[in-house]
Amino acid sequence: MIDLTRDEVKICAKLQGSLPMTKRPFKDIAEELGLTEEEVIAKTKEFGEKKYYRRFGATLRHQKAGFTANGMGIWCVPNEADRQRLGEALAAYSEVSHAYERPSFEDWPYHLFTMIHGESDDEVRQIAKRMSDEVGVADYDVLFSIREFKKSSMQYFDYWPLDD
Amino acid sequence: MDDIDRKILNIIQTGFPVTEAPYEVIGEKVGVPEDEAFERVKALYDGKIIRRIGASFDSRGIGWTSTLCAMKVPKEHIEDVAKIVSAYPGVTHNYERNHEYNLWFTFIAPDLAAVEKGLKEIGDKSGFGPVRNMPMIKKFKIKVDFKFKEKKEGAAQ
Structure with a gap:
């Protein structure tokens, strides 16, 4: 800290x-x-x-500004050597706001995560399909939020420890 | 929202001027007086297009640690488990998603030990642990501003 x-x-x-x-x-x-x-x-x-x-x-309220839908694209890239190149290629799409590599597990075979934004869930699915075809990652899925339980920004400085 | 509003939003999403009279700077960039630039931003804020104007602190930048977590929770228990998860101040986003891993949340804490302690607690309290911890290994992109298309015709210069 x-x-x-x-x-x-x-x-x-x-x-x-x-x-x-x-x-x-x-x-x-x-x-x-x-x-x-x-x-x-x-x-x-x-x-x-x-x-x-x-x-x-x-920071905008995206729903009000016309960006209504988003989905979490998850991409299976088993070969570690391919992840940098494919991660960069997926991140290059203007509809993608965030792109990360994260750990996989035996019951979670996905390595790359992309937040994809569009005007509807269908459009988000179409964008993901296009990304899959163009970038060449066949094994992927898109997860949508069914329910929002919490959305806030972190109030770091409400909890900040002070010495003096 | 007209073209000047869109231009202003594009500017202040990327960087709000950190200076004594920020609306004078914004006004100069879009070709309107300071008063008008201020009234336009205020209207976008009052109209709830703008959520907030401020700093997006970076947990890593201030030496904290953050991670994305997932759990498999039986449908009939998801609301109760979500309540346990959301009670942590370090949880900023918590969603149900369409997958066997159906509860997804972010967890932010001052250090790794605090993250691990929190996730262990959530697993124990909910009875549906262990919580899958998926910290970022590599960042390819973070883009938090969305560009508005500005119409060429009729745009004030």
Whole structure:
């Protein structure tokens, strides 16, 4: 775990939420925390440069924005030497948001995972079929979420241990 | 949502300006005054198109560990097991999916030992362990912004 000062944790806790919807959001955060606007801006940039966060920006509600369906494509690539090349090829599709290699098990023969987005489940299936044909991975499946039990963003800084 | 809104969304999804007057910067990029850029973003936020504007912290970047987990749970028990799983603050996503492995969730914790302890607990409490732990071996892509197609005709420059 990285070392953070008390002020840095307070700033991170603000950044993991949503910016105040005002014209000077960093000034408003600074006032609330008893810091200066310059400090908050400098720290926000510093955290980005240190790769504490991946992105600083707007997150959309995809359903409202017209991206209604997504499916988890799972791909069986038994030969380890092929996984880098095929993983990159699957990741290259614009409809794919996330692509990873993960461990397989005797009852789980899949090695590559891709989140595929489309306007409907059918479209997601069609995209996966096209990927399978073009990339050349015949053994695959697409898992859809039938029910959402929880969807939240991690509140890391609510649990951050402080020494002083 | 018009073309200027789409342009603004494309910009602020990739990177919201970290500066004193961010809406002035956004306005300059799409060719509208600061006030208008602000009102447009506020309308998209109030209209629930934008969920939040902030940092997407990287669990690995801050030295935490995260993993994807799967369980095989008999249909009649899935709601009870899902409740046990969702109670952990480190579980951010928890879904039923159409597979024999039917309960899928993410688990985030400060270190590997805490992940293993949590998954063991979930297995024991639910009675349907062991929980399959599928941490990422390699990352090929993470893309969290979606580009909107901007119409060429009538686009404000």
